[in-house]
Structures are given as structure tokens and as C-alpha cells.
Amino acid sequence: MSTDSTPEPMRKAPRWAIWLPLALFFAFVVLVSVQLRNPADTNVASTLIGKPMPAFDLPPALPGRPGLSSAAITDGKPHLVNIFASWCVPCGVEAPQLAALARSGVPIEGISVRDRTEDLQVFLKTNGDPYQSIGADDDGKVQLALGSSGVPETYVIDGKGVIRYQHIGEIREDQVPMILGKLQEAAQ
Amino acid sequence: MRALLAVCLAMLGLWAVAPALAQEEQSTAPYAYRQLDDPAKEQKAEALMETLRCLQCQGQSIADSDAPIAGSMRSLVRERIAAGDDPEAIRAWLVERYGDYVSYAPRVTALTWPLFAVPLALLALAALLLRGRFRRGGQA
Amino acid sequence: MIAELGLAALWLAAALAGLQLVAGALALSARGASLGGIVRPVAVVQGLLALIAFLSLVYLFAVTDLSVKLVAMNSHSLKPLIFRVAGTWGNHEGSMLLWVTIMGLAGGLVALIERRLPEPTMLATLAGQAFVSLGFYAFLLIASNPFERLWPVPQEGNGLNPLLQDLGLAFHPPTLYLGYVGLSIAFSFAVGALVTREVGPAFAKAMRPWVLGAWIFLTIGITAGSYWAYYELGWGGWWFWDPVENASLMPWLAATALLHSCSVLAARNALRAWTVMLGVVAFSMSMIGTFLVRSGILTSVHAFAVDPERGTFILALLAINIGGALTLFGLRARTVTEGERFAVTSREGALVFNNVMLSAILGIVLFGTLYPLLAESMGAKVSVGPPYFTPMSALFAVPMLVVLAVGPLLRWRRDKFSRIGKMMVIPAMLVVAGVLLTVMLGGVPLMPTIGLALALGLVWASVLPLEGRNLLRTPLPVWGMVTAHLGIAVALLGMSCESAFSVEKLVAIRVGETTEVGPWQIKLDAVEPVAGPNWTALEARLLMRYGDDGRVVELGPQSRSFWAPPQQTSESALLTRWNGQLYTVLGGEADAKDGRSRWQLRLWWKPFVTLIWLGGLMIALGGALALVGRVASDLRRIIARDKIEYRRERQGRAGRYS
Numbered sequence: 001m002s003t004d005s006t007p008e009p010m011r012k013a014p015r016w017a018i019w020l021p022l023a024l025f026f027a028f029v030v031l032v033s034v035q036l037r038n039p040a041d042t043n044v045a046s047t048l049i050g051k052p053m054p055a056f057d058l059p060p061a062l063p064g065r066p067g068l069s070s071a072a073i074t075d076g077k078p079h080l081v082n083i084f085a086s087w088c089v090p091c092g093v094e095a096p097q098l099a100a101l102a103r104s105g106v107p108i109e110g111i112s113v114r115d116r117t118e119d120l121q122v123f124l125k126t127n128g129d130p131y132q133s134i135g136a137d138d139d140g141k142v143q144l145a146l147g148s149s150g151v152p153e154t155y156v157i158d159g160k161g162v163i164r165y166q167h168i169g170e171i172r173e174d175q176v177p178m179i180l181g182k183l184q185e186a187a188q
Numbered sequence: 189m190r191a192l193l194a195v196c197l198a199m200l201g202l203w204a205v206a207p208a209l210a211q212e213e214q215s216t217a218p219y220a221y222r223q224l225d226d227p228a229k230e231q232k233a234e235a236l237m238e239t240l241r242c243l244q245c246q247g248q249s250i251a252d253s254d255a256p257i258a259g260s261m262r263s264l265v266r267e268r269i270a271a272g273d274d275p276e277a278i279r280a281w282l283v284e285r286y287g288d289y290v291s292y293a294p295r296v297t298a299l300t301w302p303l304f305a306v307p308l309a310l311l312a313l314a315a316l317l318l319r320g321r322f323r324r325g326g327q328a
Numbered sequence: 329m330i331a332e333l334g335l336a337a338l339w340l341a342a343a344l345a346g347l348q349l350v351a352g353a354l355a356l357s358a359r360g361a362s363l364g365g366i367v368r369p370v371a372v373v374q375g376l377l378a379l380i381a382f383l384s385l386v387y388l389f390a391v392t393d394l395s396v397k398l399v400a401m402n403s404h405s406l407k408p409l410i411f412r413v414a415g416t417w418g419n420h421e422g423s424m425l426l427w428v429t430i431m432g433l434a435g436g437l438v439a440l441i442e443r444r445l446p447e448p449t450m451l452a453t454l455a456g457q458a459f460v461s462l463g464f465y466a467f468l469l470i471a472s473n474p475f476e477r478l479w480p481v482p483q484e485g486n487g488l489n490p491l492l493q494d495l496g497l498a499f500h501p502p503t504l505y506l507g508y509v510g511l512s513i514a515f516s517f518a519v520g521a522l523v524t525r526e527v528g529p530a531f532a533k534a535m536r537p538w539v540l541g542a543w544i545f546l547t548i549g550i551t552a553g554s555y556w557a558y559y560e561l562g563w564g565g566w567w568f569w570d571p572v573e574n575a576s577l578m579p580w581l582a583a584t585a586l587l588h589s590c591s592v593l594a595a596r597n598a599l600r601a602w603t604v605m606l607g608v609v610a611f612s613m614s615m616i617g618t619f620l621v622r623s624g625i626l627t628s629v630h631a632f633a634v635d636p637e638r639g640t641f642i643l644a645l646l647a648i649n650i651g652g653a654l655t656l657f658g659l660r661a662r663t664v665t666e667g668e669r670f671a672v673t674s675r676e677g678a679l680v681f682n683n684v685m686l687s688a689i690l691g692i693v694l695f696g697t698l699y700p701l702l703a704e705s706m707g708a709k710v711s712v713g714p715p716y717f718t719p720m721s722a723l724f725a726v727p728m729l730v731v732l733a734v735g736p737l738l739r740w741r742r743d744k745f746s747r748i749g750k751m752m753v754i755p756a757m758l759v760v761a762g763v764l765l766t767v768m769l770g771g772v773p774l775m776p777t778i779g780l781a782l783a784l785g786l787v788w789a790s791v792l793p794l795e796g797r798n799l800l801r802t803p804l805p806v807w808g809m810v811t812a813h814l815g816i817a818v819a820l821l822g823m824s825c826e827s828a829f830s831v832e833k834l835v836a837i838r839v840g841e842t843t844e845v846g847p848w849q850i851k852l853d854a855v856e857p858v859a860g861p862n863w864t865a866l867e868a869r870l871l872m873r874y875g876d877d878g879r880v881v882e883l884g885p886q887s888r889s890f891w892a893p894p895q896q897t898s899e900s901a902l903l904t905r906w907n908g909q910l911y912t913v914l915g916g917e918a919d920a921k922d923g924r925s926r927w928q929l930r931l932w933w934k935p936f937v938t939l940i941w942l943g944g945l946m947i948a949l950g951g952a953l954a955l956v957g958r959v960a961s962d963l964r965r966i967i968a969r970d971k972i973e974y975r976r977e978r979q980g981r982a983g984r985y986s
Contacts, residue, residue, distance in 0.1 A: 014317075015662070017317055018601075018657065018658050018661045018662060019658045021605065021608075021609070021654050021657065022651065022654040022655060022657070022658055025612070025650055025651060025654055026651070028616070028698070029643065029646070029647050029651070031698065031701060031702060031705060032619070032623075032625060032643060032701065033640075033643060034705055035625055035701050035704065035705060036623060036625060036636060036639050036640060036643065044243050044286055044287075044289055044290070044709070045287075046285060046286070047284065047285060047286060047287045048284075048285055114217070114256055114260070138217070139217035139218060139260055139263055139264075140217055140256070140257060140259075140260025140261075140263075140264075141217075141260065141263075141264060143257070143260065144257075144260060144261060144264055144282070144285065145285070146285070147285035147286055149243035149244065149257065149286065150243070150244060150257070221834050221836070221915060221918075221928050221930075222834060222836070223832070223833070223834050231771075234832070238714065238715075239713065239714070239715045241711045241713065247568075247570055247571075248568065249568075249713065249714070251563070252561065252563040252565050252568070253563075254562075254898070287708075287709055288708070288709065288710045288711065289709040289710060289711050290711070291711060292711050292712070292713025292714060292715050292716070293713070293715030293716060294699075294710055294711070294712055294716055299703060299706070299708050299710065300699075300703075300710060302695075302699070302702075303695070303696065303699055303712065303716065306691065306692065306695050307688065307691075307692055307720055307723060307724070310687070310688045310691050310692075311688065314684040314687075314688070318680065318684070
């Protein structure tokens, strides 16, 4: 009656199945050792590079100074748009570089993110003011529209209003020529 | 010090550092910490926020983060939902700017299809290996 | 002096592990058989030496010997003793030393008591254990010596971070290590069984207590970690599918599958190759998890200053141990047959289903966790988060839970659903009632609806195996199974209720004003500064009343500022009732345009949320009951065997004299 008595050949797993775990494990080791060698870039870059800058119109951040609109900087010349805030420490670090760029005739526009007028005034007094105009982005919407994920960030916008380059983090001293180069590229 | 904190928290098996890192500024976006008056719309916004990744803290959704940019993103989501936008349109708007990284819900694309194929592959594999393993019911 | 003693003990332990490996391996051949006798004692001494090394380090931390680099970097003489001691394993080197110590002691224990398996299998097992330990010893001695001296000796230590002085933080990692190490023993048993081709019920029975023990600690670790994240992060979330959380979940999933396949192997001598495979996989998941967390490869910005060298070393260990074991599996598995066969409708069938589903969930969690890495290597960034993990794992968890309801009622080998159909009537009705209830309430999303209905049915179904039994004579492992399954149902109920019925309220109110969240009325009575040992805080005094005529209760969520290192944290305040938890957080000060400032409050009413962790603890308790039951019956058998031997010996002697 019982099927147990009928001698049935015991089934074995197919050969490929037996080596499958090792193959998968090998793939894992290769993957992570590659990634261990080249640590991932943790910055989140904007995917708008090469695309037209989204339209915006920000009110002035300081009384008596102009605000910033996308239309105003689409004037045929490349501009630097610097996203900054008084509460951001690296923004103070890059101030001398921005000043140098401004001295060499680069038009720099500021977008001050989630800031207060008084704090901003103190910040500009301490660090210098390289900006032609500063727009107040109080709720951070323009920052989001530009695909910026932190401060400071600096965009190179060409004369037609196309985003040509995004610099994440502060501009170091040795990066100034590179920024100038990007601006030149954008001018062509 | 930070390294030590990270190591300890990492050993704890948990992710917790984000809100602790100094943020002197509070988000000034109007709906960062304010709910929509319409509960149905708030629920919709909440559901979307839970699936968007904070860009600064990176390991949390914007619904669980004190980072200022997360506040801005929450405000953006709530305002747009209030204006009648579709949640998926808002997600698409953000993905257009930040890439797939910003969304915790992977779309089926040329890059992400394996994520959705793997469950099926696992089932197929199980079926293949178990085929014929059982004693047939008729023999009982 | 103590540091040198510890280091010497560590070197000796490493040398003994080498001896244990060589002797164990040689003893498997005919010529080296005479070496077999030393393997067990060596394993015991190795464990004791590791313990001496570890205790030396504990002592150094307890007295804050600043001439030891590790102590100077991670401790401070002003810390309370308990945190100085806990600081021993609160760093990379110390935690690795704790790891090898537990591993050595566990290996010693196996060597001391395990006599069921054929001696060659035991020798191979102990050699395998020594091999794994040897890797960790090498890691410690070469790349992360915990006893390194520092010159000049600093005036004071570097580790007075108040945020780390938390009891949960102090005892959570060792809990997980106990789990990981338990799985390393299972791994060694699997290797030993593969080497000697002895895969059978005895192997499963020898391995099972270790898997159970590991599983209990993993369960407790995950449960505690989840609760810690819940109250610490201040947003009311309890599980985020974060890579680090996933790293602790994966070994648990593998161990759960292993536990169930073990019982098939022990009871029915089936699923042989599969169980061995799971034994290897479970420990692999522990090591992969450790690697992912320690190497910082996944945790992006906040895993700062993780040593890539360390990651490389763990990866090398991983590749040697796991790669080696899987190669051995590939070579030997074809000689290990699947064993006894069974019908689809049988206890084994249900357990196989459980294993397939758990493995699928494990596969999804592993793949989803690693996928961002894979995408990164192809030059793209993607995020895989809760919207992927939750539905994908539910896809497999739901059928698994349905089978959980019937599986324990099925007979081994062959059964019919018609036999147990009647018992399923009430659970099925509960499921239907659950669905109707949520539909009537309205607005509950699909996932919590399924979860809630299933949980209600499972609560009933999980205790059915006790029906018709004499409860006093029911073996402990059965009680354990019922408790653990009931725990699953309870946790699922908590998760579903939390997700379906939580009420969130974000408000900015002035002192004296009142707000409502769910059934609660909450008055912001005052916001006052308070000071702690190394922080200042603003504390909100909230007066709360449940319903219209409840008692007034007070809660004090804080917004804390630490100064060394400068950090802002929100200390949530929780109020637990039998039917849920009120979660309050004090946010910042909102604009003060009219002179009277308003305060941001984040409030949640989370019905039955505590069931999540209660369920987790019940699962662990179930494991503990089963473990006690198994160990007790093993002990009884050992005692009985000894008695028989004693009697035989006496009879033999008596015979000689008569």
C-alpha cells in the first residue's frame, strides 16, 4: 500500500542550481569591491544641465536692491547664479572666490535661501557683497525648481538662459579658473 | 567625534544621525510644518511625502526629516496638492530636476526593471526546483 | 601590563584556533586520527583565552587606562561606570573582540557538550569554527589591535559624547552579535556536515538550539532597534527600510527559514541539502550585513569616516568564508540527496512553502538594498525605499501567513485539507469580519486592510494547535511555536492599525491654547527652560485628556541643545494607553508677530501601535520556550544515556567480580 516501499530514485537538485548561490555571491563580491574602490559621489546633481532655466521671479532680499528673475538674466551674456544663505558656513568660505570673480567682471546673481534680512545684511557686511542682485527664496521653491540640493551651489547660465554647469559646494581658490573657463564656454 | 557617533549608531543597526546635525535655521516655507485644511488632500500629500527622499539627509523621506530642504519640499508638495495637482505630476516634476534619486518608489525603466523582475524570477526558480519534488497526490 | 596580558591572550587564542583548525582537519584522515583527541580541549581553552583578552579590555575601559589608544579615543574618566564598561564594545575594535569572544566561548561550549554527531563531523565542525574565528583574529591582530598603546599618554579621554550614553545603545549591539555568532555555529555545523557528508536528523537536532538562540537574540535586537528608532527620531515612524535596518532584517529572515527547515530535517529527514544551504546563507547574511554597515558602502553621507581598509578586510573574510563554504556546497551537495519525500498537503509542504516565501522576501530585501549600488556602477542614481519594499514583501508575506494559519495543523507526510477545514471556519469568519470592519470605517488603504483582516484570523488560527491537547502535557516547543505565531499575528495587527488609524496633527499654538488629536484634547500649559548635565532644553508642559471625561495627564516633550558636541535634538514624550500611544514632539518657535510666540507641536495618536513591539517580544518568547524545551529534553537524554552507561559499567564490573 505504502509508496515508501517502492524504491524511488532520490531526486537531486540540478547541477546549475547547486552552483547558483556561489555565482550570485561572486557577483556580489565583484559589485561591492568595485564600489569600495570608487566611493560613490554623495552629491545629488541637478538633471537640468543643458536645459533652459525654469522661469522664476524672486522679490529682493534686501530693501533698495533689485530682486532676481529668470528673464532679467537672459540678456545674451553668461551669468553666475549663486545659491547661498547667511546660516551656511561654506558660503562664507567661498566669499573671497566670488569676490575675485566679480572683480574680473563676471555678473554674479544671488539667491538667498530661507534667510532673514538682518542676518543677510550682517553676512554681506562680514564677507563682502559680490552680487548684482539678490533674490529672496524664502520657501526654497526656486532652489527646488533649479534642482539644487544644498547651499552653496553655483550655476553657470548662458545668454539664452540655458543652465550650462552646476557647481556643488563652495568654490575653492583653485577652482576659480575652472569656473571662468565654464563661463567662457557658455559665452560661445 | 562624528565618526565615533556614526560607528556607534551604525553598530546599533540603525540610522539616526540626521536630525541631530546642527541646523540653526528653521524652514520658513509656509507648509513645512502645517497641514492642509482638507483632510483628504492632506492624506494625499502625506502619502506622497513618505515616498520622496530628503536631499540633504539622504536616508530619510521628507515626511520624517527636520532638514530645512525637506521642509521646503513638504511645503511644495502640500501647496501643489492644495492647488489640485496630481501627486504623480509632482513626483515627475521633482524627478525631472533631481533624477530618480529623489523618489523612493522606483519607476519601471530601462534601469530599474530588474527590481520588478526579481520577484518573478524567484518564484519561477522556486517552481522549477520544487517541480516533481513532491509525492504525487494520486499515489496517496 | 593588563593591556599586554590581553594582547598575549589574544595571540595565544589565535594560535590555538590555528591548532584547532589543523588538528581538526588532519584528524579526519586516517593518519592524523590520533590528533582528534586534542581538538575539543583546544576549542575550550581558545574560548577562555579570548574571554581573558576581552575581560582585560573591559578592565582597561573600567579604570580608563588612557595609555591604551582605544580607551583614550573612546572613553572618558567622568563617564558613569556602566557606560565606561559598555564603551568596551562601543567601538570597532572592541566590538570585534566581543564578537570573537562570544564565538570562541560558543565553540568551546559545542566542544564540551555536543556528543550526538559522529566524531568526524564534530571535528570538521570545530575545524570550521576555528577557520571562521581565525579570520577574525587576523583582522583584530593585524588591522585593528584593541590593545595598542598611545604615547604620550593624554590627560583625558576623547569619548564623553552624551548622546552615546544611552542604555539602549550600550546593549543593543551585543544582542545582535549574540545572534550573529549563534548563526556562525550553525554555519560551522553545516560545513562539518558537508565535509563528512553526514546530513541527517542528528545534524538538525545538534544545530537547532544554536539557530533558536541566535534567532531569539536577532528578534529582540530588531524589536528593540525599531522601538528605539521610533521614539528617538521624533517623527513617529518605526521602520524605514533603511539599508542598516535591512542589514539586521536579512539574517533574521534567513534564520527564520532555517529554523523551520531544521524542524523538517529533524522530524522527517527531508530537505537535507536545502537546510545545509540555509545554514550557510544565514551566517552569510550576518556577515554581509556587518560588511554593508561597517564599510559605509551604502549609508552615504552619514556614514562618515568609515575606514575603507576595514571594509576591504571584512570583504576578504566574507569572500574566503562564504565563498569557501559555497564552493564546498557545490562540490558536496550532489552527494546529499533531498531525503524523504512528502505530499504537497502536509506539514512538510507547508514548511517548504514558508521557506520559499521567506527566501523570496530575503531575496527582495537583499536585491533592493544592493540595487542602488548596482545602478551606481552603471552611472545612475536610484532610490529604493518603502514604496518598493513594503508591497513586494507583502506579495510573499501574505500567502505565507495564510499558510501559517493551516500549516501547524497539518500532519506530517500526507494530509487532507478536508480534515482541518472545520477548524478554519472561525479564522475565515474573522478575516471576513476584519475586511467588513475596515470597509465600513472607510478610507483604509488596501495594505492595512489585508493586514488587519489577516491578523484577526491569525490570532485565532495560531492557537488552534493547542486545541484538544492536555495543556499541562503539551511539550514546550509546541507552546513556543504557538506563542511565536501568535506574536506574528499581534505584531501584524499593530502594524496594520498604526498604518490605518494613526492621526497626525501639526500645529503652532500659543501657551494656554488647546488642540485635539484623535480622541485627545491637549493644552499647551507652558514652555519652560530646563537644564541637564550637558544640555539645556525647552520643555513643553502638555496637559492631556482622553475623551471628554478622562483624567488629566501631563507630558513634557523637549527640544534639547547639547553643547559638546553642539547638537539639537527633539526628545519626544510618549503616553501609553492600553489602546495606543500618544506621541508628542516640541518643534521650534513659530513667528512671533504679535509678541506672543507660537510653538510648533507635532502630535500623533497611534492606536494599538505598541502591539508591534509586544508581538516582537512574543516571537522572541516563543523562541525561548522552544529553546528551553529542546535543551531540557536533550539534557534528559544525556542524563539517561549516562545512567545507562554507568549501569552497564557497574554490571560489567559486577560480572567480573562474581
